[in-house]
Amino acid sequence: MKKRLGSFLLMLAILVAMTSVQARAEKVLNIAGNPNELGVTTFNPIKVELNHDAMTLIYDKFMEWGADGKFYPALAESWTISDDGLTWKMVLKQGVKFHDGSPFNSEVAKWFLEEMKTGPSAYMVGAIDNVEITGPYTITLHLKNPEPNMFFNMAQDFMCIPSMVAYKKYGEEFGIKHVVGSGPYKFESWSPGNELVLVKNADYTWGPSIVDNKGPARIDKIVYKDTKEESTRFLELKTGKIDVVYAVPTMFISKIEEDKSLRIIRMPGDELYHMVMNTQSPPLDNELVRKGIALAVDQESITKNVFANAGKPAFTYLIDSLAESKIDPKDEIHFDLEGAKAALDKAGWTMGKDGIRQDKDGNKLTLKMVAKNESSYRRAAEVIQAQLAKVGVEAKITLMDPSSIRAYYKKGEHQLAIRSYNWENADILEWFLNSKRMGYPNAAMWHDNESDYLMQKAMTRSRSQEEREANFKEYHTYVLNKYVWAPFYLPAKVFAVGSRVVLPKNSRARKFMKIEILDWDLK
């Protein structure tokens, strides 16, 4: 018995030793991924609703989006656009092979663009009327209407190109058990809630122009760990079990920065925190009340105190990297305590003895505020609650899980809602403020004919990028002046990186890691 136990322990020891030896020989990058992406649905780019970061490592796209806002060729080597914006000619990269050995060519490209129309992200290719194969590596896209946004779409993570052969072969199982792309990493295993393992694609030599190393990648293996609890993620980083932490909570930033072996990387964010006001729920149907409340939100203070200055205060409804956000400063919403009080006074809500405003009938200015039951929303809600109290508005907070909160919006019972969105295109305004989407996503219950007209114009009648910009600016300015939202914070994307990671010197990519992984290395 004892002997058996002894030999068992010996074997165990050998095993442990072996794995650790192996680990040393291989370069393995451990990542605590974006907590919002945990329990991601599928790696089938055509059918996916919630995209995982690793998609961009497994698949290639037609284009890459640079930090400079320009679009760089990837699998589309070059393209020409007709003057009316309705015909796109694309030359595809040659010699590209999927992980299953099948080649990438115009046939695959055509199939992909057409197949995209069957999935949830069909709108990405919605403008394409048909795809014409003009050669083994050339295709022509015929558009229904001019769509300057097509560049943006082509560079989106949703436009990952899978192997046609594998896609047809595996059917339902594609994206779950079998993931075949042409990217620098191959899908090895996926254990939901636990980890996702990718291994290097040794045959990769077609890196896009935006990176220096055209392939293959230097890191042999990438492990995404599904660690949810923020303190645990932080500790894993500190103890070296994890090399990269996505979405570092702001309170950990200073703590990580104290540690010389760790680095904090800030990337421009794609997220906007704002407070939605239910424009149909009295007294918020009064524009002056909305204005008073919007002006009472102290963006600078929230940015500094709640988010430790990790990002920037937000004064518009769009992220500041978008051209459409650059509007006349007088139309921006800035904290203005006196202005807020004045607006509320003007609206007929006067300060009561208990510090809460009331109207002439003695109704109190008490509003229901909802927020998702996650740390950052709760914290923002608590601070805004205190800020609103200063102008005599009482907010009663209810925290809810994301599903309940959407159901709640749909019923229209909310008054204030602390929310955020991640989107890098001005068309998000349409998503949230279209009167056809009342309740959710239009939680502001915003119904305004002028607004809808401006939205239509921006969405469908812009022939060029410039025209689109101008239209959206007009639309944006209009809704800003209606105070449907109170924007307050633009988070930066904050990543923490361990000491083993060697980052590229001159990064051109717009996003952290992703295809730039080709330029990464491990010590």
Next chain:
Amino acid sequence: MENTTNQNQIIPPANRWIRRLKKLKNNRAGVLGLIIIAGLIITALFADYIAPYSYKAQDLSLMNIPPSMDHIMGTDEFGRDVFSRIILGSRISVYVGVVSVGLSVLIGSLLGALAGYYEGWLDRVLSTVTDLTWSLPEILVALLLVAVVGAGVECVIIAIALTYWAQYARLIRGQILMLKNEIYVEATRSLGATDFTILFKHLFPNAIAPVIVAATIGIGQAIVLEATLGFLGMGAQPPLPSWGAMMSNGTAYLFISPWVIIFPGLAMMITVFGFNLFGDVLVDIMDIREDTLK
């Protein structure tokens, strides 16, 4: 036998509770438990006077300050005084614990008593339900219920009550089943008493002792459950400083400003511990058999 007329001889019976409290004096653990609970109740009642600061006044210039003379337990993420919040939090925790357990005892003991007394289908249904709720993880049950009834302290209370009632029902049912066979029940019936009299005047008061004991311990459990629900994002609503909410909000700060999580944790530990000690002692006090040993 010598006097049959002097009515002044009849004095209402002495209260056995006084005797029991005397008995408690010899039980040091029990006294400790009682002191903790008494302290807690006083804190909860006079929280407004004890707390040096407002529980919701934010001072963003004083965020996450370690314990000092001004703030003996430090400040939290919004510069609020942790000590004041714990003091105020005692009110919410006691409220949640006592009301939710009180409700569940009410529901449970009523149904349990009826099931134990009449048996039959009610008993079968009840036993099945109690078995199921008892073996289903209470966190999940409570969470599901909170999702159904909504968020907020009152909803948490309802959810906890609906999660816990079964164990009290089970307990009192067993007691009633046992006591039902006592001869005094039959004796009372032979005097012509109705089921109602027997059940609520004789069986119930005799059966309730272990339930009270269990409820005392249950209050502690409910406080912990509220904290756990808070951790899962379904607890008391801000800025209400329930200990559970403070701890769950504080988890992120464990390595930055540990005082925001450690102190509420300690407060909860002491409180729950107090209730447990007191519950254990109640077992001794309420045991009739011990009374008979002179």
Next chain:
Amino acid sequence: MNSLVEVRHLSKFFPVTGGLMQRRIGAVKAVNDISFDIYKGESLGVVGESGCGKSTLARLILNLIRPTSGHVLYDGQDVNRISKTELRELRRKMQMVFQDPHSSLDPRISIYRSLEEVFTIQKEKLSRPKINERILELLGMVGLKPEHCRSYPHQLSGGQKQRAVIARALAMLPEFIILDEPTAALDVSVQAQIILLLQQLGDQFGITYLFISHDLALVDYFCQRIIVMYLGRIVEITPADLSRQKPMHPYTKVLKESVFVADPLAEPKAPRIEGDVPSPFNLPEGCVFETRCEYAQNICRKESPALRQTMPGRFVACHFPLIHAMEDPSCLPVDAK
């Protein structure tokens, strides 16, 4: 002779279930088709060993449980077929004193409240002083001091508790009291006190007693007539004074001989019976005593003997009743009229 209680073909079977679908697979025949009368003013004894059904019988007579068949007439009224109010009325007339005085009283209720409750239950609307007076009177009757009414059951001795129980039974001045082993849990010295008290109260108020016991000598002393039960059946009904009345049923004989007499001159005797009382579950056909009877014949295994009168006032259920009683004229029942 006036019958106060008439018991007619009374049976109580407790079903026993088993098997996959919990079907009824048999019954415990606790009381099995028994008939007898209780005369006004008498003390009737019921004697038998554990499981003979004597306690079930008491509960059936009081309508605390429902019979499987047969009925009990009290003053000509069927106790199982009366309305709730009639039943409450009946409860004033019939009372019961239980075996264990300790558990006959609610441990959480003082003696005072136990007694007071009787008046509330019986909807006797009395003023407070009136109730106090009645309670003191009752306590006096059973020999308890007034201060005892403040006590809780656990503060009293067994004898005092039994006195309190008797006081409670007496509260409504009943005419009939069932005594279910009232002294089994008491010390012998206290047993005598209680027996004397019961006798005195019986004389004073003309109460009819049904005295249930396993102690043949005690029953013999206390009662005028004795019913002997075995496994749910009456095997013999005999006038008391068994030193003169020779038993006619073999079981009665065994029972009598098994009693040890505190007399050193009495010869030590070998037990006349083997084994224990069999389980009352699924009894065989035939005489219930057949398995332990030294006189058992073939017919005893097949046929259950009916209870029949052998002499005025004497009934026996046996195929072969012991004859000696017939032969010895001194054994004739004293009250055979």
Next chain:
Amino acid sequence: MWQFFLRRLLLMIPIFFVLSVIIFSLIHIVPGNPLDNLMGPGMTKAYEQEMVKKYNLDKPLPVQYLKWLNNMLHGDLGSSIIEKRPVTELLLHHLPYSLSLGLTAIALSFVQGVSMGIISAAAKNTIFDHLAMMIALFGVTIPAFWLGLIFILIFAVWLNWLPVSGSGTLSSLILPAVTVALGGAGLIARVTRVAMLEVASKDFIVMLHAKGLGKKAILLKHVLRNALIPVITILGLRIGWVLGGAVTVEIVFSRPGLGQLLISALFRRDYPVIQGAMLLLAMGIILGTFLADMLYAFADPRVRDQTH
């Protein structure tokens, strides 16, 4: 006796159905819609309709229930709306993590609880009794997530003995198992103590002394054997709790157990997954109760005979 157990098993079937109805209706009462969690900017109404049709979300609830029931009886629990894979596969994926944690924790809490109970009962009303009970109480007095974090702080960060989180290795099982075990040990210790004291006050224990048996033999062979019967029953009944009750610990130590699966499914209203997971829990409970009954019967001959 087998008949008895067969009957018990048959009785479980209606319970199972009642439970499935309760679970189904409860989660559908909860406001929210799984598709909201999938729909992002730009997604079309047509796609939403397609999804609604695919998961029968447009049908009346009873129809949905019957469809689910029908599929379930054919061994198909449906597939996750969010995660796009068969529920059965998801459950099988998450179950081992829960089982390994739960069973280890139960074993640990049994060992800790029973030994504390023994110490406490053997030294009744002494300082050891109080100490043992305090230790046993420790786990009950604090939320598991708090304890787990503190454990991580001490054993993983300061002492660096054990990994912070993970689920693959044996060493990563220790901290979560201990955290969960501490919560259950209190109950077990308490039950053991009470049961042992009760058994110790029984007449036959005095008789065992009178037979000349040593204290240790009496304590371990007779008192413990009798006292363990209720303890084992509790353990059997706690199987459901083991499978799903350790959610917070799973979150803190990032173990992808059933609890985590259930919570995330619940928050995202992934109906097939919640139904499947709750059903699995129910099966666990049914199995647990059944096992507890069996154990009870085997441990206590009196019960064994009653079950004839």
Next chain:
Amino acid sequence: MSLLVVDNVSVEFKTRDGIVEPLSGISFKIDAGEILGLVGETGSGKSVTAQAIMGLLPFLNGRVSSGRICFRDQDLLAISEDQYQKIRGNHISLISQNPMTSLDPVYKVGDQIVEGLRQHVVIARDDAVKRAVNVMTSLGIPNSEKVFFQYPHQLSGGLKQRIVIAMGLCADPHLLIADEPTTALDVTVQAQIVELFRKTVAQRNIGLIMITHDLGVISNLCDTVVVMYAGHVVEKGRVQEVFANPMHPYTRALLKCIPKFGMPERSLKAIQGNVPSVSTFPGGCRYHLRCPDMKPICMTEAPQTLQAGNGIEVQCHQFGPNWREEL
């Protein structure tokens, strides 16, 4: 040499409310082949006497505070617990009050007999089983081999009591202490068990202390009787003598308050008052509160043990030198 000598033994118990003394200075002795009856009501100290002899007091929070218990000339109070273990169940066996509860419900009865046997005798299990079955058979247990493998709850009260007796006899003890062995049994079975004791003592020539409150059993079975009241031995002597001519007022009253066949109506005599409990033992003669012949001296002074005629020893002032009727 006497088999067992109990000499002036007092026992103390620690309780919640302080120390009580349920047994004060009792003495008696028993020889091999003798059956000694220990009779008394609740609280008289009968069972405590048995526990004191068995050395079980330490497990029950009690101790012998003074006196001497000698078993075959060995002072039992002087030996260690380990040595005591070798005597208990081996040389002295206890048959306890309630057969229903004195067996461990989770073990087979046979195993429980064998367990006690193998504790004391070096014997192979198979042999032990054989011996146990033999003893069971000799005690009139039908189908012993089958009963051996049954659990306590499967047996009737009479059979269980026989098993308990078998457990006591298996190791061939010299002294058997039976603590109310028949109280819980039906009368017909009681007669059988009493007969069994009589035979066993005769066959094995052992001593038997029969503890009971039933004077009938004493009178039928015992050679000598010890009457106890409130922790005192009030009277002891040959059964015939004591029953024929009881000296102590308590013994006299006790005999009169038991109903007997052929007793004239209304001839039962009760003893006034209550049986005192351990904490309410009165001073002086402990019986004085209930004694019809009580004199002032009885309240203040505890009576000495006196030798009366016929070998009876009695503890009552009536027979003392200071007694005068007019007192």
